[in-house]
Amino acid sequence: MTAIEALRRKLESIGELSESVVRALETLPLRLVRAERGEEVAADGAVSTACCLLIDGYMHRQKILREGGRQILAFHFAGDIPDLQSLHLHRMDHSLIATTACQVAFIPHDPLRQLTHNQPLLGDLLWRDSLIDAAIFRTWIAMMGRQSAVCHLAHTLCELFVRMAAVGLAQDNACRLPLTQEQLADALGLSIVHTNRSLQELRDSGLIRFDGRRLVILDWAGLRHLGQFDPTYLHLRRRPRFDPCNPIARGRS
Amino acid sequence: MTAIEALRRKLESIGELSESVVRALETLPLRLVRAERGEEVAADGAVSTACCLLIDGYMHRQKILREGGRQILAFHFAGDIPDLQSLHLHRMDHSLIATTACQVAFIPHDPLRQLTHNQPLLGDLLWRDSLIDAAIFRTWIAMMGRQSAVCHLAHTLCELFVRMAAVGLAQDNACRLPLTQEQLADALGLSIVHTNRSLQELRDSGLIRFDGRRLVILDWAGLRHLGQFDPTYLHLRRRPRFDPCNPIARGRS
DNA sequence: CGATACGTTGACGGAAATCAACCCCGGTGG
DNA sequence: CCACCGGGGTTGATTTCCGTCAACGTATCG
Numbered sequence: 001m002t003a004i005e006a007l008r009r010k011l012e013s014i015g016e017l018s019e020s021v022v023r024a025l026e027t028l029p030l031r032l033v034r035a036e037r038g039e040e041v042a043a044d045g046a047v048s049t050a051c052c053l054l055i056d057g058y059m060h061r062q063k064i065l066r067e068g069g070r071q072i073l074a075f076h077f078a079g080d081i082p083d084l085q086s087l088h089l090h091r092m093d094h095s096l097i098a099t100t101a102c103q104v105a106f107i108p109h110d111p112l113r114q115l116t117h118n119q120p121l122l123g124d125l126l127w128r129d130s131l132i133d134a135a136i137f138r139t140w141i142a143m144m145g146r147q148s149a150v151c152h153l154a155h156t157l158c159e160l161f162v163r164m165a166a167v168g169l170a171q172d173n174a175c176r177l178p179l180t181q182e183q184l185a186d187a188l189g190l191s192i193v194h195t196n197r198s199l200q201e202l203r204d205s206g207l208i209r210f211d212g213r214r215l216v217i218l219d220w221a222g223l224r225h226l227g228q229f230d231p232t233y234l235h236l237r238r239r240p241r242f243d244p245c246n247p248i249a250r251g252r253s
Numbered sequence: 254m255t256a257i258e259a260l261r262r263k264l265e266s267i268g269e270l271s272e273s274v275v276r277a278l279e280t281l282p283l284r285l286v287r288a289e290r291g292e293e294v295a296a297d298g299a300v301s302t303a304c305c306l307l308i309d310g311y312m313h314r315q316k317i318l319r320e321g322g323r324q325i326l327a328f329h330f331a332g333d334i335p336d337l338q339s340l341h342l343h344r345m346d347h348s349l350i351a352t353t354a355c356q357v358a359f360i361p362h363d364p365l366r367q368l369t370h371n372q373p374l375l376g377d378l379l380w381r382d383s384l385i386d387a388a389i390f391r392t393w394i395a396m397m398g399r400q401s402a403v404c405h406l407a408h409t410l411c412e413l414f415v416r417m418a419a420v421g422l423a424q425d426n427a428c429r430l431p432l433t434q435e436q437l438a439d440a441l442g443l444s445i446v447h448t449n450r451s452l453q454e455l456r457d458s459g460l461i462r463f464d465g466r467r468l469v470i471l472d473w474a475g476l477r478h479l480g481q482f483d484p485t486y487l488h489l490r491r492r493p494r495f496d497p498c499n500p501i502a503r504g505r506s
Numbered sequence: 507c508g509a510t511a512c513g514t515t516g517a518c519g520g521a522a523a524t525c526a527a528c529c530c531c532g533g534t535g536g
Numbered sequence: 537c538c539a540c541c542g543g544g545g546t547t548g549a550t551t552t553c554c555g556t557c558a559a560c561g562t563a564t565c566g
Contacts, residue, residue, distance in 0.1 A: 123376065
């Protein structure tokens with residue numbers, strides 16, 4: 001998949017994209033780079049001059065705290081621009097890490113900003129994307145502050161699955177999800193041990209299957225209910241019309 | 254203070270604002286409204302057609318969860334546009350509440366969006382503002398996930414104080430902060446009881462004085478250290494040059 | 507004067523952290 | 537070929553931070 005094709009899928013999942021805008025996107029200068037697993041693509045505190053468009057692979061954003069603790073802030077995959085905020089906040093306030101080996105395209109800030117000025121509708125759409133990023137943070141805050149570990153975990157898995165499905169990265173009721181339990185724990189704000197036990201709870205209840213590489217949803221309604229998951233906050237253009245794993249609703253497409 | 258004057262102070266605290274842009278802002282149609290304490294200015298799930306510029310008073314944003322729990326997501330004061338995200342995310346994914354009686358100005362979306370198109374530099378600055386909003390969410394996530402109650406509380410107080418100081422709402426080492434312990438607790442994701450005890454800890458250590466109306470910082474260095482507070486993530490135009498309560502640094506202005 | 511909202515305190519219970527093993531598996535190198 | 541190693545996952549025992557419950561104090565207000 002090309003860089004612009006990945007971006008196009010993403011933007012179309014959250015808004016309308018005209019042909020002229022797509023053509024304009026294709027004029028952007030791109031620097032294609034491969035990032036190795038664990039590589040720090042953008043460092044906390046650094047000043048950045050380009051945004052990173054993720055074409056293939058997985059990345060995450062994280063903050064390292066004084067006593068060595070780590071908090072993961074977001075997970076990203078093909079089509080995402082994990083450091084879009086750097087377009088107007090030049091200094092990074094967290095770092096961007098390649099969760100797996102990745103293919104990325106760097107888009108220099110200057111031409112990208114120019115393009116958002118010349119094509120206000122594209123600018124609005126990218127702005128919208130960054131606002132959805134923020135909406136996800138808000139939801140994480142609510143889950144961390146007021147929900148139990150299992151609920152939070154279930155919610156997070158729902159969110160990742162729906163986001164991936166929206167850009168065509170899920171087949172049927174499964175998606176690739178190459179996360180260690182340690183990464184999951186650092187995203188949820190839990191210990192590894194407790195994360196492990198919460199995962200077991202979801203598995204033992206027959207809601208999911210997950211081996212650190214692939215997530216299979218066995219009972220979407222159950223997982224969604226347990227995680228109190230309501231996809232409104234993702235602001236997708238089409239709300240998922242049916243529960244991905246509900247064969248009845250799926251029948252009438 | 255007028256609506257545009259409040260907005261001007263805010264925008265100047267995070268970026269450059271040219272005279273022509275200020276004049277352009279003054280052409281915006283405003284609907285001035287008073288909101289009473291506790292009033293829901295924008296409801297979760299509602300579709301909004303205007304942004305709310307806060308001229309005087311305090312507001313907060315919150316999510317209500319299924320079992321009646323509440324999570325406060327942000328605190329706002331004069332100059333803030335708490336629902337700026339609605340400009341590109343029409344449906345609210347949380348609600349906006351008047352913490353105290355407020356004076357607000359509603360700015361309809363259409364002319365505001367037009368203005369961001371005609372004045373790309375203003376658009377960029379508002380975008381930046383919404384990105385700082387997100388940066389604050391990220392920091393809250395890290396605090397909730399990986400820090401103790403007192404640390405989180407100290408950090409939150411530091412943040413509020415610095416944000417207010419940046420727009421001239423703090424005098425010396427004190428600012429108005431009309432929050433109940435229940436609201437503080439719902440922001441921190443703690444119980445009221447534990448919030449009360451954490452506050453006492455800060456008071457007993459001689460770091461702050463706080464009576465639910467006014468926050469006085471008695472030991473900025475200590476509070477800042479305890480809360481692991483580093484203001485970088487607020488992306489202010491001028492980093493606070495001196496610690497507000499450090500008389501030595503303050504001497505050489 | 508109650509009524510209500512907010513703050514404070516003590517006793518108790520529970521969810522999650524911490525500590526400490528142990529297992530499995532793939533890679534690597536003697 | 538097998539010993540060794542490191543990363544990741546799993547389990548049990550113990551501890552602790554924080555939540556819950558319940559009561560009481562205080563101030564404001566109609």
